Amino acid sequence: MTVADHPKGLGVQTPDKPTAAPLPTGRGIELLLLAFAAVLVTGALALVEANQEQQITRSLLYLGAAYLALFTVGHLAVRRFAPYADPLILPSVALLNGLGLVMIHRLDLARADRATLLGAEAPTSLIVRQVAWTTIGIALFIGVLWLVRDHRTLARYTYTAGFVGLILLALPGLLPSSLSEVNGAKIWLRLGVLSIQPGEFAKILLIVFFAGFLVQKRDLFSTAGRRFLGMELPRARDLAPLLVAWGLSVGVLVLERDLGTSLLFFGIVLVLLYIATERVSWMLIGLSFFVGGGVIAYQLFNHVRVRVHIWLDPFSDFNGSGYQIGQALFGLGTGGVGGTGLGAGRPDLVPFAESDFMWSSLGEELGLIGLAAVLVVYLVLVTRGLRSALAVRDSFGKLLATGLSFAVALQIFVVIGGVTKLIPLTGLTLPFLSYGGSSLVANYALVALLLRISNAARAPLPRRPPQPQAPIAEANTELVQRP
Amino acid sequence: MPELVLQLTRAGFLALLWLFVLVALRVVRSDLYAASGLRAILPGGRATARAGRSRTARQLLVTQGPLAGSRISLDSRPILIGRADDSTLKLDDDYASTRHARISQQGEEWYVEDLGSTNGTYLDRAKVTGPTRVPLGVPVRIGKTVIELRS
Numbered sequence: 001m002t003v004a005d006h007p008k009g010l011g012v013q014t015p016d017k018p019t020a021a022p023l024p025t026g027r028g029i030e031l032l033l034l035a036f037a038a039v040l041v042t043g044a045l046a047l048v049e050a051n052q053e054q055q056i057t058r059s060l061l062y063l064g065a066a067y068l069a070l071f072t073v074g075h076l077a078v079r080r081f082a083p084y085a086d087p088l089i090l091p092s093v094a095l096l097n098g099l100g101l102v103m104i105h106r107l108d109l110a111r112a113d114r115a116t117l118l119g120a121e122a123p124t125s126l127i128v129r130q131v132a133w134t135t136i137g138i139a140l141f142i143g144v145l146w147l148v149r150d151h152r153t154l155a156r157y158t159y160t161a162g163f164v165g166l167i168l169l170a171l172p173g174l175l176p177s178s179l180s181e182v183n184g185a186k187i188w189l190r191l192g193v194l195s196i197q198p199g200e201f202a203k204i205l206l207i208v209f210f211a212g213f214l215v216q217k218r219d220l221f222s223t224a225g226r227r228f229l230g231m232e233l234p235r236a237r238d239l240a241p242l243l244v245a246w247g248l249s250v251g252v253l254v255l256e257r258d259l260g261t262s263l264l265f266f267g268i269v270l271v272l273l274y275i276a277t278e279r280v281s282w283m284l285i286g287l288s289f290f291v292g293g294g295v296i297a298y299q300l301f302n303h304v305r306v307r308v309h310i311w312l313d314p315f316s317d318f319n320g321s322g323y324q325i326g327q328a329l330f331g332l333g334t335g336g337v338g339g340t341g342l343g344a345g346r347p348d349l350v351p352f353a354e355s356d357f358m359w360s361s362l363g364e365e366l367g368l369i370g371l372a373a374v375l376v377v378y379l380v381l382v383t384r385g386l387r388s389a390l391a392v393r394d395s396f397g398k399l400l401a402t403g404l405s406f407a408v409a410l411q412i413f414v415v416i417g418g419v420t421k422l423i424p425l426t427g428l429t430l431p432f433l434s435y436g437g438s439s440l441v442a443n444y445a446l447v448a449l450l451l452r453i454s455n456a457a458r459a460p461l462p463r464r465p466p467q468p469q470a471p472i473a474e475a476n477t478e479l480v481q482r483p
Numbered sequence: 484m485p486e487l488v489l490q491l492t493r494a495g496f497l498a499l500l501w502l503f504v505l506v507a508l509r510v511v512r513s514d515l516y517a518a519s520g521l522r523a524i525l526p527g528g529r530a531t532a533r534a535g536r537s538r539t540a541r542q543l544l545v546t547q548g549p550l551a552g553s554r555i556s557l558d559s560r561p562i563l564i565g566r567a568d569d570s571t572l573k574l575d576d577d578y579a580s581t582r583h584a585r586i587s588q589q590g591e592e593w594y595v596e597d598l599g600s601t602n603g604t605y606l607d608r609a610k611v612t613g614p615t616r617v618p619l620g621v622p623v624r625i626g627k628t629v630i631e632l633r634s
Binding site: 377393394 | 493496499500502510550571577
């Protein structure tokens with residue numbers, strides 16, 4: 001388009017020059033960082049093998065190349081379906097997932113060692129499963145990018161998403177224990193050899209529901225109300241979403257004995273409400289609900305009381321209920337500032353070192369320096385999500401991106417806070433690092449949605465030829481599409 | 484593995500891990516301002532930025548309403564405000580019309596004109612009837628949204 005095509009008129013002016021150079025899409029830097037992540041992960045694997053006195057063969061290089069190839073496929077899908085998406089999200093995820101795989105392999109080696117020492121049968125290796133889950137995760141990631149071309153279409157399925165999410169969340173609690181209970185938590189669906197945690201997928205669906213619902217009803221929660229102590233309180237009947245969230249999280253707690261998930265849901269809804277309405281009163285009401293729920297749960301449920309007691313003093317019953325967290329604290333202490341080196345520590349002494357206690361396993365071998373680096377990678381992931389929320393132009397996208405990023409952030413806080421004895425321990429997994437198929441696959445879907453929203457936020461606006469404007473009195477009725 | 488090699492590889496791995504983090508943070512820095520349309524002010528370019536600050540508006544800032552905090556960097560093209568999909572600033576507001584107002588440049592100045600909206604456009608307190616000059620930092624109210632021009 002040249003200037004000569006359009007006469008310069010009042011109001012309608014064509015740009016004399018391209019106003020800003022087109023933003024770099026960042027796909028190149030994404031590939032570069034993916035390759036860097038592959039080098040890091042291969043290096044970590046080599047260190048583990050060396051320190052565990054395994055043979056270092058060329059096969060390590062092939063494994064590294066396979067890892068890079070897997071994420072390159074993901075990268076190509078991003079190039080194809082979301083070319084303007086954020087360049088940092090996928091490499092951060094790749095690095096976290098890779099480090100998780102290396103640690104799971106390392107714990108496999110330790111358990112096989114102990115089994116041969118005791119003359120027992122070698123335990124099943126978890127790494128094969130986790131690699132399979134990673135592949136499925138990448139496939140779902142590509143599938144979501146391919147299927148959801150515009151995140152605003154999800155707003156059409158607000159209530160469907162809410163309904164399906166609710167069913168998925170409640171299903172394990174309602175099924176008999178034989179189908180849903182593993183290690184005392186009724187959060188599973190056991191389908192033959194396959195066990196999945198439907199709650200992980202319900203998390204995404206319910207975030208879609210609350211984001212869509214709040215965009216539709218936002219004005220209701222922020223306009224009417226009574227002033228009290230300098231802040232505006234919402235009307236009683238507008239409390240419904242908060243009450244629903246509270247009821248849900250308490251229901252999960254009662255039916256499934258899952259402290260972490262209930263905390264996660266309540267926190268997500270509270271933050272979405274706050275962001276949609278900008279009312280501090282929601283936070284205060286929510287926190288008082290949380291305190292109330294916490295006190296009641298402490299009175300009613302024995303497993304909550306146990307968690308609180310081992311949080312207050314894990315060493316009072318070190319050989320019993322406090323053993324896990326006690327060992328984890330010793331592990332973190334052994335790691336110190338610099339860590340023992342990958343493969344040179346004893347993280348396997350902690351029960352469930354590969355899932356709930358991945359953080360202490362990493363801390364023992366990478367030390368504070370390494371943990372801080374991993375934490376900053378998480379931080380980059382979350383802030384890039386929140387940044388997409390700030391930059392995207394539609395309200396639904398803003399709330400959805402905020403909800404998804406905040407879900408990751410809260411999960412990280414709850415897990416790491418629990419392992420390091422800042423807050424009572426709850427059974428959640430670290431996104432991308434821990435062993436666990438459902439969590440990994442669901443988080444890949446979550447990241448695909450974040451990339452989709454960041455693509456919408458960063459894509460240049462389509463340039464339309466300026467249309468002649470009829471005065472409003474002469475203008476025809478036009479059909480405006482609802483967002 | 485010998486102790487020395489263990490220590491060296493341990494330190495080397497942590498250094499590489501942090502190098503990854505630093506590269507990532509560098510990317511964060513490089514497009515810190517890009518997505519919002521605001522250009523980063525480089526330390527060397529401050530003098531020109533200060534000089535141009537006196538008169539011309541460089542960006543449009545939403546100060547109130549659901550889109551509060553959004554910025555649009557101004558070039559010579561007019562800014563269309565309304566609920567229509569092709570608006571430059573698309574409002575999701577029941578009090579705004581489909582095509583509510585237009586802010587356009589005439590010479591060095593920016594003018595706001597109402598496009599026959601139902602609820603009107605206000606420059607500070609005064610209702611906008613014809614094209615009106617918008618000085619820097621004076622609020623323009625459209626429905627629940629308030630915008631300002633900034634240098």
